[in-house]
Amino acid sequence: MSRRVLMEGSCAMAEGALQVGCRFYAGYPITPSTEILEYMAVRMPQVGGVCMNAESEIEAIGMVWGAAGCGVRSMIASTGQGISLMQESFAELANAQIPIVAVNMCRGQGDYFQATRGGGHGDYRFIVLAPASAQEAVDLIQEAFYLADKWRNPVLIMGDFLLAHTSELVEFRPSDELELPPKTWATTGAQGRRGITLSPLGPSEKLSTDLASALGKVTEKHPAIRAAEVRVDSGWVDDADLVVIAFGFPGRFVKYAVRLAREQGLRVGYVRPISLWPFPSAAIAEAAARAKALAVFELNAGQMIEDVQLAALGRVPLHAIGGISQDHSGFGVGPALTVENILGRIRDVYPRAAA
Amino acid sequence: MRATVTIDIETCKGCVLCVPVCPPRVLVMSEAVNAKGYRYPLLLEGCTGCELCAKVCPDYCFEVYREPLEERRTDSAAVPP
Amino acid sequence: MNQPLAPTPDMRKVFDKPDLLLKTEHSLCPGCGEPIALRLMLELIQELGLRDRTICVAGIGCYTAFPMIMDVDVLQALHGRAPSVATGAKRVRPDAFVFTMQGDGDMVSEGLQEVIHSAARGERFTAVVLNNGVFGETGGHATATTVLGQHTKTTPGGRNLELHGNPIKISELIAQLDGAAYVARASVHTPSSIKLTRQYLHDAFQCQLAGRGFSFVEILTMCPTDWFVPPEAGPGWLADNLKKTYPLGVIKDQEGARG
Numbered sequence: 001m002s003r004r005v006l007m008e009g010s011c012a013m014a015e016g017a018l019q020v021g022c023r024f025y026a027g028y029p030i031t032p033s034t035e036i037l038e039y040m041a042v043r044m045p046q047v048g049g050v051c052m053n054a055e056s057e058i059e060a061i062g063m064v065w066g067a068a069g070c071g072v073r074s075m076i077a078s079t080g081q082g083i084s085l086m087q088e089s090f091a092e093l094a095n096a097q098i099p100i101v102a103v104n105m106c107r108g109q110g111d112y113f114q115a116t117r118g119g120g121h122g123d124y125r126f127i128v129l130a131p132a133s134a135q136e137a138v139d140l141i142q143e144a145f146y147l148a149d150k151w152r153n154p155v156l157i158m159g160d161f162l163l164a165h166t167s168e169l170v171e172f173r174p175s176d177e178l179e180l181p182p183k184t185w186a187t188t189g190a191q192g193r194r195g196i197t198l199s200p201l202g203p204s205e206k207l208s209t210d211l212a213s214a215l216g217k218v219t220e221k222h223p224a225i226r227a228a229e230v231r232v233d234s235g236w237v238d239d240a241d242l243v244v245i246a247f248g249f250p251g252r253f254v255k256y257a258v259r260l261a262r263e264q265g266l267r268v269g270y271v272r273p274i275s276l277w278p279f280p281s282a283a284i285a286e287a288a289a290r291a292k293a294l295a296v297f298e299l300n301a302g303q304m305i306e307d308v309q310l311a312a313l314g315r316v317p318l319h320a321i322g323g324i325s326q327d328h329s330g331f332g333v334g335p336a337l338t339v340e341n342i343l344g345r346i347r348d349v350y351p352r353a354a355a
Numbered sequence: 356m357r358a359t360v361t362i363d364i365e366t367c368k369g370c371v372l373c374v375p376v377c378p379p380r381v382l383v384m385s386e387a388v389n390a391k392g393y394r395y396p397l398l399l400e401g402c403t404g405c406e407l408c409a410k411v412c413p414d415y416c417f418e419v420y421r422e423p424l425e426e427r428r429t430d431s432a433a434v435p436p
Numbered sequence: 437m438n439q440p441l442a443p444t445p446d447m448r449k450v451f452d453k454p455d456l457l458l459k460t461e462h463s464l465c466p467g468c469g470e471p472i473a474l475r476l477m478l479e480l481i482q483e484l485g486l487r488d489r490t491i492c493v494a495g496i497g498c499y500t501a502f503p504m505i506m507d508v509d510v511l512q513a514l515h516g517r518a519p520s521v522a523t524g525a526k527r528v529r530p531d532a533f534v535f536t537m538q539g540d541g542d543m544v545s546e547g548l549q550e551v552i553h554s555a556a557r558g559e560r561f562t563a564v565v566l567n568n569g570v571f572g573e574t575g576g577h578a579t580a581t582t583v584l585g586q587h588t589k590t591t592p593g594g595r596n597l598e599l600h601g602n603p604i605k606i607s608e609l610i611a612q613l614d615g616a617a618y619v620a621r622a623s624v625h626t627p628s629s630i631k632l633t634r635q636y637l638h639d640a641f642q643c644q645l646a647g648r649g650f651s652f653v654e655i656l657t658m659c660p661t662d663w664f665v666p667p668e669a670g671p672g673w674l675a676d677n678l679k680k681t682y683p684l685g686v687i688k689d690q691e692g693a694r695g
Contacts, residue, residue, distance in 0.1 A: 054553075059519075066522060066523060194507060195509050197504060368466035372671065376627055407627045413466075418452050
C-alpha cells in the first residue's frame, strides 16, 4: 500500500533507501548533503540500522566499506569536495566488487567528470544516475541498491542543492526487485566453509595467486553494464532542428524551456540523460542524425558536452549554452538556472540550426 | 626426558633465530644449503622438547615431540598475570 | 625433512603449526617477527573457538601476504584504513569477532586519525599493530614510530630530532582515550616476550568478547632487512633500540570503558 507524502528531496531519498533495506549509513556534515545524515541519524536506529557521523569523509567511506563488505546494504552522501576525499576508497571498492550506494549532492554541476571518469585511480567505473525530481530520486536510489548488488559495483546518484532542499510529493512504490543471488562473497564469519578474503588486491580464494583474473572481473562486466543500464528521457526529438541536452534538475528547467520554445514555434527537442554512466550515446547519436544542431546546457565549464561530442561524432554543430553559475554562498542555485535564461540561450542558437 | 623435533629444512630461510634460544644447545646450522640456498638447522642429541625453537621460528619449520612424563601444563592462554 | 632423531611411538606431538594456517610457506624475510605474531593470533582464535565468527581486517604492509594463508574471513582494507572498516563491520555484525592487523606505517603514519577516533568511540574491536619502526614493504623508509638514531632510507645517518622530529608512542597515546579499555605492548624477540605477547593478545581478545570497549595490542617485531642487520641480529637490535623507546607491559586495563 503506497501513499504520497510531501518531503524534502534529501529526506525522501534517505527514506527510500531505508525502505529497500539500507541498514548502514556513514557520513560527514557537508552542505548540501547534510540533511541525509540528519535524517539517517534519527531513522536508522528506528529500523534497527546504524548511522555513524564519522570524524572525516575518509573514515566515513571506510565504515561503509566495512558494513557493505559484511553483506549489509550501505550508503554514503556528500558533496564534491567530500567525494574527492573518498576517491581512493571508491576506486578500491570497485576493485573489491563491493556494492555501495553513494550520493553526491553537488554544488552546481561541476562534478560530472569526477563521477563519470572516476576521480580515483585505475580502470573502474561507477554506475551514475542523475534524477531531476524528488520522485525520480526516490525511484533511482531504490533501484541503485538493486543495481549495486546485481553488478557488485558501486552506484553514484548525482543530486544538487535543488534536489536536496525542494519539497515535493513522493510515493514510495513497493519495489519489485528481481531475485538477487546470496552474498556469498561477503565476510560474515567462516562458519561451515573455508575462510574467504574480500580484497581489492586479488582473489577471494585462499592460497590463490591468480591476480589477473581477479582484477579482470572488475572491468569485464563493463560492456554488459553499458548494454543493460542506460536510462534516458527525451521529448520532441523526432522533428527537432535543435536538440538540447541537460542532466539533473537543470534538465527539468530545459524541458520546460523547450516546451515554451515549441509554443513559440521553434522546433526544439530535448534529451535528458538519466544514466551518466553508462552514457546514452545512442540517443544522442540518433538526435544528431535527425537534428541540425545540438546544444548542451550544464552548470559547469563544459564536461558532459565531451560525451555528447563523442556520441554525435561531429555530425552537427554543437553549442555550449550553459556555464558555471553559483549563488553567493557557492552551494546553491546561480542566476543562469532560470527558464528565461535557458529559453534565451535556445533562441540565440536556434536560427543557426534552422538555416 | 625423551623428546625430539622434526625440521622442515626446505621451508627454512636460514635466519638462525632457533639456534641461540635452544637451552641444551642441540641445534647447529648445516654446511649444506637447501633448494632455496639457505643453511638450515641440524638436530643433535639431547633435545628436551622445550618448544622454544618452534616458538621463535618465523617459518613454522618445527614440530615438537615429547614423551609425556607427567600431566604438564602447556603454554596455555590461562596463565595468571 | 631432517629427522636424525625421529619421533618414537611413545612420544606425543606437543607443538604443531596452527590449524588455521593454511600453508607454512610465505614470502616474508628470514628472521621477520610478523609471522610469529600471526601464529599467536591464529592459535588464540582457534583456542577461544572464534574461527567461525572472526573477521580480520588487514591493513597494507608485508603482512598483507597473510590473508591468503589464514583460514578465517579477511576484509582487506587500504593503507591506514582498517580501523574505519573494522568499525563498520563490528557495528553491523556485533557478534562477530573483529580485529585489525596493521603495521606501524599503516596505523601510526597513514592511519593515525582512524585508530584514535576508533579508540575514543570505544569501538568494540581489537586493533593489533605490528611495530618494527619502519615501512618494510616499500623497502625501508621512516614511519612515525622510527626511533631516534635509526637509519632508514629517508633518515640517512639516523633519525634526527632536528630534521625528523620524535617518534610516536602509539600505545601511550591510545591509552589516554576514555574509550580504550585494554592497551598493552609486547614483543616477539625472545621466547619470554613471545609468551607475554600471547597473554596480552588473549586479554585483548577477552576484552572484546566482554564488550568492555576498544582493545589494543602493539607488538614489536623484528625487521632485519630494513634494519640493515643480519637476521640473527634482529632480536638484539630490537632489544637495544626499539624496546628502549617502547617499554613493554600492560599500559591500561580497565572495566567498563564502554557504558
